Amino acid sequence: MILITGTTEFQTEEATAISLGKFDGIHQGHQLLVDRILKKKEEGLKSLIFTFDFGERPTLLLPEERRELLSRQGVDYLVECPFVDAVSHMEAENFVREILVKRLHVKYLAVGTDFHFGHNRKGSYRLLEEMSGECGFQVEVVEKACYQGEEISSSRIRRELEQGHMELVNQLLGYSYGVSGEVLHGRQIGRTLGLPTINLQPEARKLLPPNGVYATRTRIAGETFEGITNIGYKPTVGGETRKGVETYLFDLDRNLYGEQVTVSFYGFERPESKFASLEALKARIEQDVLWGRTYFGDGMEG
Ligand SMILES: Cc1cc2nc3c(=O)[nH]c(=O)nc-3n(C[C@H](O)[C@H](O)[C@H](O)COP(=O)(O)O)c2cc1C
């Protein structure tokens, strides 16, 4: 995949099939559009996703995660356009002519029914349809994918994530939501509790569900391990200043420091709380483990 980022000087050599939008999460609805443009490769078009770079705003997918996901699927170009006035203030018609047609050689566009673009979001699929003949591209307007009678959108998924509804989040996304990172050294108190754990410290702008305990699956070098994960600040042992993600794997006791892992969230069990003693915390975590084993054992994840 060719990544065009940090510049408004983008250009392709080849004719392209394009989809545009914010694409946070690459949920099931986005996936429909991605599939359409990938299909056009059969007709000799390069597939291109055009997104804006919104800087430090908290998101479901970090830029690297989104790049990885699109690249793995075979997308040829990803444009992360800086959200600067020169582009965001462009009249919709100009944007189509100058950017999509002249610089990116668009021959096919796939957009959702609610897609809007250009200055004051005046451009819509209708404008694209009007311009298509003259500009020599084809437009496909895709109905919004729904789940349980409601449209799927990144904002809906972010709202559900904030409530800790991870099973629903995973359904809406079409894959399980996770955080990736390198296993860091904890304070080694876990071992004294008879509970070896792996600690991750996600970037501040990676959205996380509420603090508390979740059933999780952790991917390590191509293998997946079930376990339970606490998100939070560990108030019982004095507390951390940065939010951490700490996982106990049911059936693995291996030195994992320095490894790259991905922890994906399923059911929510309980909020994080401050216990009166380490013993009380230990007793609670023993219950958490039983809960977690039952969760996966009974196929409660649905
Ligand atoms: C499943 C699980 C649940 C936890 N729940 C809490 C909690 O509710 N409150 C808390 O203060 N710490 C909680 N912790 C964090 C423990 O305090 C932490 O594992 C222990 O102090 C070891 O930390 P260390 O790895 O930095 O040595 C939890 C950890 C796990 C793995």
Ligand SMILES: Nc1ncnc2c1ncn2[C@@H]1O[C@H](COP(=O)(O)OP(=O)(O)OP(=O)(O)O)[C@@H](O)[C@H]1O
């Ligand atoms: N559920 C869906 N089904 C089909 N297409 C969708 C769906 N949701 C978004 N799209 C389309 O995907 C492209 C990118 O959408 P974008 O990420 O901007 O929207 P979104 O997921 O609705 O996000 P937000 O909730 O932030 O508005 C647009 O063309 C949009 O119309």
